[in-house]
Amino acid sequence: MHPNxxxxxxxxxxxxxxxxxxxxxxxxxxxxxxPGAVRNALPASAPNAAEPMAAITRDFEQIILPGMTHWGHPxxxxxxxxxxxxxxxxxxxxxxxxxAQCMSWQTSxxxxxxxxxxxEWLRQMVGLPDSFTGVIQDTASTATLVxxxxxxxxxxxxxxxxxxxASAEAHSSxxxxxxxxGFSEAQVRLVPVDDAYALRPALLAxxxxxxVAAGLTPAAIVxxxxxxxxxxxxxxxxxxxxxxxxxxWLHVDAAYAGSAAILPELRPILAGVERAxxxxxxxxxxxxxxxxxxxxxxxxxxxxxxxxxxxxxxxRTTHDPEVVNYRDWGIxxxxxxxxxxxxxxxxxxxxxxxxxxxRGHIAMAGAFAKRLSETAGWELMAPVPLGLVCFRHxxxxxxxxxxxxxxxxxxxxxxxxSGRVFLTHASLSGRFAIRLALGxxxxxxxxxxxxxxxxxxxxxxxx
Amino acid sequence: MHPNxxxxxxxxxxxxxxxxxxxxxxxxxxxxxxPGAVRNALPASAPNAAEPMAAITRDFEQIILPGMTHWGHPxxxxxxxxxxxxxxxxxxxxxxxxxAQCMSWQTSxxxxxxxxxxxEWLRQMVGLPDSFTGVIQDTASTATLVxxxxxxxxxxxxxxxxxxxASAEAHSSxxxxxxxxGFSEAQVRLVPVDDAYALRPALLAxxxxxxVAAGLTPAAIVxxxxxxxxxxxxxxxxxxxxxxxxxxWLHVDAAYAGSAAILPELRPILAGVERAxxxxxxxxxxxxxxxxxxxxxxxxxxxxxxxxxxxxxxxRTTHDPEVVNYRDWGIxxxxxxxxxxxxxxxxxxxxxxxxxxxRGHIAMAGAFAKRLSETAGWELMAPVPLGLVCFRHxxxxxxxxxxxxxxxxxxxxxxxxSGRVFLTHASLSGRFAIRLALGxxxxxxxxxxxxxxxxxxxxxxxx
Numbered sequence: 001m002h003p004n005x006x007x008x009x010x011x012x013x014x015x016x017x018x019x020x021x022x023x024x025x026x027x028x029x030x031x032x033x034x035p036g037a038v039r040n041a042l043p044a045s046a047p048n049a050a051e052p053m054a055a056i057t058r059d060f061e062q063i064i065l066p067g068m069t070h071w072g073h074p075x076x077x078x079x080x081x082x083x084x085x086x087x088x089x090x091x092x093x094x095x096x097x098x099x100a101q102c103m104s105w106q107t108s109x110x111x112x113x114x115x116x117x118x119x120e121w122l123r124q125m126v127g128l129p130d131s132f133t134g135v136i137q138d139t140a141s142t143a144t145l146v147x148x149x150x151x152x153x154x155x156x157x158x159x160x161x162x163x164x165x166a167s168a169e170a171h172s173s174x175x176x177x178x179x180x181x182g183f184s185e186a187q188v189r190l191v192p193v194d195d196a197y198a199l200r201p202a203l204l205a206x207x208x209x210x211x212v213a214a215g216l217t218p219a220a221i222v223x224x225x226x227x228x229x230x231x232x233x234x235x236x237x238x239x240x241x242x243x244x245x246x247x248x249w250l251h252v253d254a255a256y257a258g259s260a261a262i263l264p265e266l267r268p269i270l271a272g273v274e275r276a277x278x279x280x281x282x283x284x285x286x287x288x289x290x291x292x293x294x295x296x297x298x299x300x301x302x303x304x305x306x307x308x309x310x311x312x313x314x315x316r317t318t319h320d321p322e323v324v325n326y327r328d329w330g331i332x333x334x335x336x337x338x339x340x341x342x343x344x345x346x347x348x349x350x351x352x353x354x355x356x357x358x359r360g361h362i363a364m365a366g367a368f369a370k371r372l373s374e375t376a377g378w379e380l381m382a383p384v385p386l387g388l389v390c391f392r393h394x395x396x397x398x399x400x401x402x403x404x405x406x407x408x409x410x411x412x413x414x415x416x417x418s419g420r421v422f423l424t425h426a427s428l429s430g431r432f433a434i435r436l437a438l439g440x441x442x443x444x445x446x447x448x449x450x451x452x453x454x455x456x457x458x459x460x461x462x463x
Numbered sequence: 464m465h466p467n468x469x470x471x472x473x474x475x476x477x478x479x480x481x482x483x484x485x486x487x488x489x490x491x492x493x494x495x496x497x498p499g500a501v502r503n504a505l506p507a508s509a510p511n512a513a514e515p516m517a518a519i520t521r522d523f524e525q526i527i528l529p530g531m532t533h534w535g536h537p538x539x540x541x542x543x544x545x546x547x548x549x550x551x552x553x554x555x556x557x558x559x560x561x562x563a564q565c566m567s568w569q570t571s572x573x574x575x576x577x578x579x580x581x582x583e584w585l586r587q588m589v590g591l592p593d594s595f596t597g598v599i600q601d602t603a604s605t606a607t608l609v610x611x612x613x614x615x616x617x618x619x620x621x622x623x624x625x626x627x628x629a630s631a632e633a634h635s636s637x638x639x640x641x642x643x644x645g646f647s648e649a650q651v652r653l654v655p656v657d658d659a660y661a662l663r664p665a666l667l668a669x670x671x672x673x674x675v676a677a678g679l680t681p682a683a684i685v686x687x688x689x690x691x692x693x694x695x696x697x698x699x700x701x702x703x704x705x706x707x708x709x710x711x712w713l714h715v716d717a718a719y720a721g722s723a724a725i726l727p728e729l730r731p732i733l734a735g736v737e738r739a740x741x742x743x744x745x746x747x748x749x750x751x752x753x754x755x756x757x758x759x760x761x762x763x764x765x766x767x768x769x770x771x772x773x774x775x776x777x778x779r780t781t782h783d784p785e786v787v788n789y790r791d792w793g794i795x796x797x798x799x800x801x802x803x804x805x806x807x808x809x810x811x812x813x814x815x816x817x818x819x820x821x822r823g824h825i826a827m828a829g830a831f832a833k834r835l836s837e838t839a840g841w842e843l844m845a846p847v848p849l850g851l852v853c854f855r856h857x858x859x860x861x862x863x864x865x866x867x868x869x870x871x872x873x874x875x876x877x878x879x880x881s882g883r884v885f886l887t888h889a890s891l892s893g894r895f896a897i898r899l900a901l902g903x904x905x906x907x908x909x910x911x912x913x914x915x916x917x918x919x920x921x922x923x924x925x926x
Contacts (some may be wrong), residue, residue, distance in 0.1 A: 001811065006549035006850040007481035009723055013553055014477055017560045018470035031572055035786045038576035039641075046584040050813035053550075060557065064803070066795045067573025071562050079570070079777070080599035084562030086469035087516075091474055094523065096753055097480045099534050099547030108541070109494055110530025113501035121509040138601060139795040149643055158623065159645060172775035173796055180612055180770070180794065182622060182645035228777060284797075290559055291797055307643070312544070312635035314691060314898070323498045331643065331794075332602040333636055334747075340527070343519075348464065427776040435777075 009053055017056075021086060024442070028419030029073045031066055038067045048309040072440060074447035075421035078257045080228070080285050081439035083345075088289040089178055091344035095337045098342050102335040104315055105323035112324055115339035122295050122342070126261035126281065126339065126353060129274045130296040135329040136338045140255040141173040141297040143280040144309070146330055148277070151220035151249035153307045162219040163211050165189045167199035167234055169227040171253060183219070195280035196383050197232030197428065198201045198221065201239055203398065208246050208391070220249040223276070225269055226257025229426035230433070233257070236272030244275070248370070251281040255294070259286035260362070260386055286361075286387070286439050288345040288354060293338050296330075300423075304329060319402040359389045361439045368436065377459065381433040390426060390433040393459055402439070405432035407462070421451045472516055484535070484549060487905070488755075491882030492536045494529055501530045507840070520798045535903060537910035539885035543719045543748050544850070544902035546808075551752040554635045554807035558899055563726045565798040568786035571701035573605040575787055578802035580732055585758050585805070587760040588814060589724035589744065592737045595760040598792040603718040606743040606759040607685065609771070609793055611644040613741070613761075614683035614712030616770045626674050626684040628652045630697055632690040634716060641808045646682070659846050660891065662686065671709055676882040683712040686739070689720025692889035693845035693853045693896070694721070699735030707738070715742040718757070722749035723825070723849055726818055732848070749850070749902050751808040751817060751822075756801050759793075763781055767792060780885030824902045825913050831899065834915065840922065843914055844896040853889060868895035870925070 001009075004423070041063045066183050072080045099107040102115070119134025137143040148164065155162050166174045168190040178188045189211070191204045208218055221243050223234040236252065243250035252273055258281025260266045273279055278298045284291040298304050309328035311320070327333050349357065369384040372391050381390040392408045410433050416422055426433045436451060464472075504526045535580055543681045565573040565578070583862045600606040602659025611627065618625050622645050629637045631653040641651045654667045671681055684706050686697040699715065700757070706713035715736055721744025723729045736742055741761045747754040761767050772791035774783070790796050812820065832847040835854050844853040855871045872888070875897050899914060 001549040003481045003485035006479060006484060006552070009549075009553055010477040010480065010556065011474060013556055014470060014473040015554065017473065018466045021469060031570070033572055034552045035568065035572070035782055036576070038573045039580055042577070042580045044580075044583065046809050046814050048814045049812045049815050053553075056810050059517075060803075062661055064577060067571075067745075068578065069569065069571045070561055071564060071571075082562050082564060084559075086464040086472075089469070089556075089559050090472055090516075090561075090587060093476055093480065093552075093556055096547075096552050096555045096559075097483055099545050099552075099753055100531055101534060101542070101545060101754060106493070106500065106532065108497055108530075108532045108534075109498070110501045110527045113499070113530065114505070117502055118695065119504045120507065124508055139797045140491055141795045141797070145794060152645070160621065172773040172778075173686070176771070176773040182615070192878055207556070290562055291564060291799060308639070309633045310639040312691075314887060315635075319498055324841055331608060332604045332755075334602045334604070336754060340523075346509050347519050349513045350510045351509050353513050386531070415630065421724035424777060434525065 005086065024070050025074045025300065027070050027073065028119055029075050029422035030069050030416060030419070032300065032419070033067045036261070037222060038063060052313060054176050063178065063428050064415050067269045069422070072442050073422070074442050074444050075450065076440060077436045077438055077451060078422045078424040080437050081443070082291055083284045083288050084290045085287055085288045085441045087348040088345045089343040091341035092290055095340050098337060100337050101398065102337050103327040104317065104325045105319055106317045108337065111337040111339060112326060114215065114331040114343055115326065116324060118339045119295060119297070121346060122283070123297060125269065126258060128279065128297055129268050130272070131299050133301050134297045135326060137138070137280070137294040137296045137330055138255060138292040139281055140171070140280055142292050142331060143171050144253060145177040145259060146250065146296065147249065147251040147278040148177045148220055150303050150307045151251070152181050153250065155217060155219055157217045159183065159297045161188060161215065164220050164222070165191060165204060165207060165218065165221040167191050167193050167224055167232070169193050169197050169229055169232050170222055170224050171228050171255070173373050174222045174253065184291045192231060197227055197230045199234040199239065201242065205242055208242055212246065218246045218248040220251060220253045222253055222387050225252060225254040226386060231257060231386045231388045232382070233269050233385060236270065240272050240275035249278070250276045252276045255280060255282045256285050256391060259283065262351065263358055283342060286358065288357070288441060289341040294343065294391055298326055325437055357441065361443060364443070364445060368448055368452065376390065381428050387439040390434060390435050392431070392433055400431055408432045408434055411455065411458045415432060415451070415454045418454055421447070421454060424435055425453070465475065476593065487533050487535050488537045490536065490712065492534050492535050492538050492885040493882070494528045495882070501526060501797070523774050525856050526668060528790065531685055532885070535905050536883060536885070537905050537907050538865070538899055540807045540899045540914060541885045541887040543900050545754055546747045546749060547753045548751045548808060548904045551804040551808045554804035555753055558803050561800060563800050565800050566790040566796050567780065567788045568782055569780045571800060572917070574800040574802060575789060577806055579787060581802045581805040582758060582760070584809060585746070586760060589721060590730050590733065591742065592761055592763050594737070595742065596764050596849060597758050597760045598789060600743070600757040600759045601755040603634070603716060603743055603745055603757050604640065605794060606635050606757045607638040607714065607716060608643055609759065610712065610741040611640045611683055612712040613766050613770045614714070615644050617766060618680060622646065624678065625680045626650050626652060627683050627791055628654060628667060628670065628681065629685040629686070630654050630656050630687055630695070632660050632695050633685055633687050634691050634693055634718070637685045637716065656695060660690055660693045662697040662702065664698060664705065667702065671705055675709065675858040681709045681711040683714060685714045685716055688715060688717035689849060693891055694720060694849045694851045695845070696848060697733050699733065699739065703735050703738035712741070713739045715739045718743060718745045719748050720849055721872050722746065723821060725814065726821055751812055751820070751904060752804040756805065786894060820904065827906070827908060828852050828901055831911055831915065844891050844894065850902040851890060851898060851900045853898050855894070855896055865896055871895050871897055874918065874921045874925065877924065878914070878917045881917055884910070886914065886919055
């Protein structure tokens, strides 16, 4: 494709893209398609002959688009929000145009150095001390695996005799990461949580003592600031006390909530993080940039390198002693130029703009929680420190149990079937909870109001 | 940013992008910047206030661009090529606009199903039997790690008593992947290669026999089709014989060369792959799509899932029994919608168009190799089956050794200093070789000719 053909096609796409961003709220958030519908609409084999772009973009609109879940829809309240913003999209267009590999300094010096500077900006923004050095990983799953492998490789005892600790509310990537790093599920201790779904340090202490008494070696503790189910906040200081006592790697997973630490009033949720060995947050969740962009901070860079460096002959350069080669900081050799979108987004919004955005989201969540808790029949299922509200509807006289869970499961299905909003669920203390997570740049009070109206309507129309 | 502000900015960027694609050949391929130059040009802290887009894009052009290595430059002959194409760029613009997470079918049904179909198209295009099922991973590093973890988890003996085998020319990601999967370097056997830099099966057989005799369990063999240094081609049938004899996982790393199997005349380089357990190729290298896009094919999907599935409560959906949830197929939970660029690129070029592109690259490499080998003073350092030529210049009477290596190292530095081309090096049988790897969609005969002219000029100007 000649650059001028690209120019014409890209201008056409840009108009489509801008229209989409302006009208995404008119699509059903989640498509109603049945499994197989898209598969069956596509040829079983690749075409031999070239096809015109008009046919390709037509099929995109007619086949793909109706099968997409719209993560940037104002009514998208599922999982955690995605940080996609128009300014980040602009940056990604440039990143893709350059098409640079950022595995080594030499393979794109500016990309490496911008990543260093962006990690410094972020570190300061969330109040990490300068004993931490940052690197962009693709996802929190990867960054947690990186932390667990680094912790494993510090062990002087066999892996089979080591243990990993996390709260029972920790993200699935912690248990998965431990398994991938070579710990069996039986070597992972899930510590019970308190009423706010935060890890109970006293119980962690008991587990550690018992394991050490049994001849096991604690390899790592993963603390979660902002659990996926309910944004529970593990207390870092008492956990760090234990990590220090047992000489154990302390990894802090703040994938969603870490961004909130750019607000001075919420900085306390990270109190104690300065004592951790590693820390991750996902700007791609709540800090205005597209997936994928996980910021991973470590104190002992040398330990990271011992596990992850690999410099084959063909990648050696004369600059190596004086530069950073990010291939030595994670699993992948190849790396996209991810720092550019952070640079664009932070400058376009300014720290104050990002703070205002987060405060707006948190206020909307708080107001939703207040309204709900003040309405008969509804109850909050967990504290609401950030942008996530967990709740359920409880008909008069209905006690905890399968019937109440089913009632709320049905409510959720009915609300989602509207196509106007998409909420997901969690299991909290074994009880079914509906989750409303907000925080996209496109989130509006009107959409939150609509969710509330739909929820109330779903109760009225319950069979 | 309002969608209409985005529209205006994006139109401006598209013109810049098209101009860049049309003029990338006028930039120095590798910047001459010194370490720290970009870092020092940027503020040490994030701006509090929002900045205008004009300032951001100006800084992009004035600070970042002069520090970039241009992977899409016609004179970029380093490493392996990148598959960035204009049509893939168009697809990535849409992928980013949608901003969808593709971890589960429900989180974007069309993305999951398009990925299934694209993996089927690719499987057929390279001639893999339908006993293989594909999934997109980000990089070959990750896919190889996935293969090694899957192989490790099948072991019934402790990992510490297991061994991994690959040729001495295998990519650094194999040894690194083995380490990350929990094998020590001492448990990895690097099998010597023959004169064409292909693994010697007889020596692999000896190592396997000796290890088993010593009570060790062979966990995995990694065969490479198209080594990084010189595109050496490991013979798959004799290696598969051994893998079957020892009940060992056979992983085939065809990151670069796998794409060549879309040419019927080169299909034989994969002869025997049908007996492998897993196979990877990087469409982002030589099949017209942007990084990142590694196609990973496995025969035993259940084994993959045993190692990688993780379905926490909050991700369960009613569709789970009848759909594919790609979060269970790899390390990361979060996934970009990578299938779209494959769909756009394969349809836009057609299989015939992709075949013609590859044949053109291979012919250019062959012609360069022929010309070079027919010119006094130059010698090929390895066979040239694909798009990579390894060579050196040998002044009259200079024997193998440090002086000859230094002579070629200096030649390479002089040629690269021109800013017109970028070639890298390899160590082959301990001898310094210059590598010319071609295969970008922008590669032209004129650029290859210029490389040859520059190389000859560098010899003439040697001190």
